[in-house]
Amino acid sequence: MVVPETELLKDAFSEFTKASDSIINYYHVLETQIRLLKEEVEKKNKELERAREYLENILNSIPLGIIVYDKNSVSFSNKTADKLNFETILDGANTKNEKAGLVRNGKGFYRWKKDMLQNGFRGKEVLIIEDVTEFEKMKERLERDERLKAMGEMAARIAHEIKNPLGSMELFLTMLLEGNIKSKEKKYAEYVRYGIQTIDRIINNILSYTRPKTLALREEKIGKMVEEILDFMRLSIESRNISVMCNIEYDGSLLFDPDMMKLVIMNFISNAIDAIKGKGQIRIDIKKDEKNIIIVIADNGCGMGKDIIKNIFNPFFTTKDKGVGLGLFIAHNIIQAHNGYIEVDSTEGMGTSFYIYLPKERKT
Ligand SMILES: Nc1ncnc2c1ncn2[C@@H]1O[C@H](COP(=O)(O)OP(=O)(O)OP(=O)(O)O)[C@@H](O)[C@H]1O
Numbered sequence: 001m002v003v004p005e006t007e008l009l010k011d012a013f014s015e016f017t018k019a020s021d022s023i024i025n026y027y028h029v030l031e032t033q034i035r036l037l038k039e040e041v042e043k044k045n046k047e048l049e050r051a052r053e054y055l056e057n058i059l060n061s062i063p064l065g066i067i068v069y070d071k072n073s074v075s076f077s078n079k080t081a082d083k084l085n086f087e088t089i090l091d092g093a094n095t096k097n098e099k100a101g102l103v104r105n106g107k108g109f110y111r112w113k114k115d116m117l118q119n120g121f122r123g124k125e126v127l128i129i130e131d132v133t134e135f136e137k138m139k140e141r142l143e144r145d146e147r148l149k150a151m152g153e154m155a156a157r158i159a160h161e162i163k164n165p166l167g168s169m170e171l172f173l174t175m176l177l178e179g180n181i182k183s184k185e186k187k188y189a190e191y192v193r194y195g196i197q198t199i200d201r202i203i204n205n206i207l208s209y210t211r212p213k214t215l216a217l218r219e220e221k222i223g224k225m226v227e228e229i230l231d232f233m234r235l236s237i238e239s240r241n242i243s244v245m246c247n248i249e250y251d252g253s254l255l256f257d258p259d260m261m262k263l264v265i266m267n268f269i270s271n272a273i274d275a276i277k278g279k280g281q282i283r284i285d286i287k288k289d290e291k292n293i294i295i296v297i298a299d300n301g302c303g304m305g306k307d308i309i310k311n312i313f314n315p316f317f318t319t320k321d322k323g324v325g326l327g328l329f330i331a332h333n334i335i336q337a338h339n340g341y342i343e344v345d346s347t348e349g350m351g352t353s354f355y356i357y358l359p360k361e362r363k364t
């Protein structure tokens, strides 16, 4: 039997429709799968991004510098590394064959350690940097303190040997000055005496620095002590065109260590003399307020700027070619041991006033 052509076409069309329906169905299934896969990929990407942020946060919060680099460039550096300006440290580490070391640049000291990265990161290295500036500085300070201690012990021994002949020189010089000599020679002798007093003051400062001793308190009039010092130094000071005056408003007595306090006053007077270039004036006032006896030592010398003032009580701080830098440090320690304190008022080019406050309570 012959199937008419229309029937055949009908069947074929129905087959085609069935096939295209199933293709459409497949397409929908595929589309859904692709969408699901895309969502999955997006989710994984977000998770990866979070993991990266998490890792970066951890790397940025640790106090070590971390750098990943290869021959050509740096591919990662954490915040600490950036803050340390790691380039010079990286250069320093790369000039060495060692795996670890210490680099010093203008800013500080840095310990470093480097290693190759493994597993798919071949050719890349990681450098870890630790800022050890504070530690190294402390080490330097300790070493310096040790050296100073040894120096101090030696200086104390030498100082002791110098003090005896110095005492004799001063005694003979005083005898010479009391004798009948011409005014010109007298002036020269006064210069020598001032030199001897300066050496004696410096030696006493060194002895006091190296061997801090307990106070030997005595009740005395501080005004009388200051006047004695001035009598002793007046000619030396005045021969330098400097006038001195002392105004004793408070003349009572106080419990203090006279030898130590003498050293304090001599240190202040000597600084005032050094501060006056040419003609000038030193004025000492002794007064009191409700709580304290106040000694004011004022000069109209060169004065000090703020940068100098903040350092003057530090040991070995000096702006003088031949200064030791112990005078004010010792003075501060001695006054502190008397439960007192020192204030300074200074204007560059105008002069300086030091105020020594000693509590009256010590008075017996
Ligand atoms: N009256 C002053 N006028 C100006 N500057 C002063 C005065 N007194 C102190 N200074 C400054 O303070 C610094 C420290 O003084 P300090 O007496 O401690 O040491 P120094 O005088 O330099 O040496 P030395 O150990 O011989 O006393 C001085 O070098 C100086 O710069």
Ligand SMILES: [Mg+2]
Binding pocket: 267, 270, 271, 326, 327, 328
């Ligand atoms: Mg001094």
